[in-house]
Amino acid sequence: NFFSNSTIQRQSKLRTDENWIQEKMTDNKTRYVLMNRNEIVVIPTNKRHLTLLNVNYEMIEKYLPANNRNFVFLGEQDKQCIFAVHLEKLVLAEIVKLHQEARVIHAFPGALKLRQDEASLYSHAVGMLSWQRSQRFCSVCGNATVIKDAGYKLTCSNHKCSTHKGAVSASYPRVDPTIISAVISPDQSRTVLARQPRFPPGMFSCIAGFVEPGESVEACCVREVEEEVGLRVHDVSYLSSQFWPMPASLMLGCLATADGELSVDSAELEDGRWFTREEVVDMMCGRHAGGLFVPPVQAIAHQLLQTWV
Numbered sequence: 001n002f003f004s005n006s007t008i009q010r011q012s013k014l015r016t017d018e019n020w021i022q023e024k025m026t027d028n029k030t031r032y033v034l035m036n037r038n039e040i041v042v043i044p045t046n047k048r049h050l051t052l053l054n055v056n057y058e059m060i061e062k063y064l065p066a067n068n069r070n071f072v073f074l075g076e077q078d079k080q081c082i083f084a085v086h087l088e089k090l091v092l093a094e095i096v097k098l099h100q101e102a103r104v105i106h107a108f109p110g111a112l113k114l115r116q117d118e119a120s121l122y123s124h125a126v127g128m129l130s131w132q133r134s135q136r137f138c139s140v141c142g143n144a145t146v147i148k149d150a151g152y153k154l155t156c157s158n159h160k161c162s163t164h165k166g167a168v169s170a171s172y173p174r175v176d177p178t179i180i181s182a183v184i185s186p187d188q189s190r191t192v193l194a195r196q197p198r199f200p201p202g203m204f205s206c207i208a209g210f211v212e213p214g215e216s217v218e219a220c221c222v223r224e225v226e227e228e229v230g231l232r233v234h235d236v237s238y239l240s241s242q243f244w245p246m247p248a249s250l251m252l253g254c255l256a257t258a259d260g261e262l263s264v265d266s267a268e269l270e271d272g273r274w275f276t277r278e279e280v281v282d283m284m285c286g287r288h289a290g291g292l293f294v295p296p297v298q299a300i301a302h303q304l305l306q307t308w309v
């Protein structure tokens, strides 16, 4: 699945080896991925494809943040280490000026034009760096946090803080489990698609929602479909997953069966309908008579529909 198909070795056992990390950070063979919140630095390879700008330590040294903040070790690929770093907009602009073809672009939808392995690097980086930015202070005593384990762990800088004694001694990266389901009629001829007000005009997608504590994937699927379109699903089956970097959802793709009239929750959804298989095929191929379409092939919503049609 796009965004989750990296060929990188994460080398998680080496993250705690500070000397090794320090040595790799300053090695000129090391490659840095640059970003700023929702922006990435890319080079267009042709009209439709982009590649991430490769920057080595020499090029980035003077811009690297103090205390390794906003910084993460992504792993190793072909014996080359890869780190990601969050930099201020002005710094990104300065770096881009040094590379004739480089551009700073919005990561969405820009990241959809990256090669799959680079899109996976991007999703790994954005999930890690947005978590670090959201955890700058200890949630117990309010003191600053300190980055450990090459960016994968945050501890409180106040050594008297109770977090150093209790079971919850550190903050670890956050991933939000989210179900997404293609709801199919019992005769397999129709599926439910819905649209949120923030979707691009004409786009319909499968039903999605965040898993709550105490819920299984199946129970979450039943609850979300009932809440959003008023149908009671059965026969929920898990198909596959996708990390979705918005900023850190783990999409758990399901197929489920239901029938009946829809009762759309207008607080969350702008529209929700049953669509026939033929209509969905047209929406997937960009030839729907009414101009309706589904998310692109990179999204798990598309993959679920592809499995069904």
Ligand SMILES: NC(=O)C1=CN([C@@H]2O[C@H](COP(=O)(O)OP(=O)(O)OC[C@H]3O[C@@H](n4cnc5c(N)ncnc54)[C@H](OP(=O)(O)O)[C@@H]3O)[C@@H](O)[C@H]2O)C=CC1
Pocket (backbone or CB within 6 Å): 176, 178, 180, 196, 205, 206, 208, 209, 210, 242, 244, 246, 249, 251, 295, 299, 300, 301, 302
């Ligand atoms: N890859 C794919 O094919 C698709 C991916 N998605 C993704 O699935 C996710 C869920 O979809 P959807 O339900 O439509 O999402 P929304 O982002 O619309 O979230 C619904 C509501 O849940 C609350 N919320 C936001 N973040 C979280 C969180 N981390 N945990 C719990 N609740 C939260 C918010 O409520 P409030 O505003 O009240 O705080 C939000 O309005 C989104 O990240 C979306 O991008 C969705 C469809 C297709």
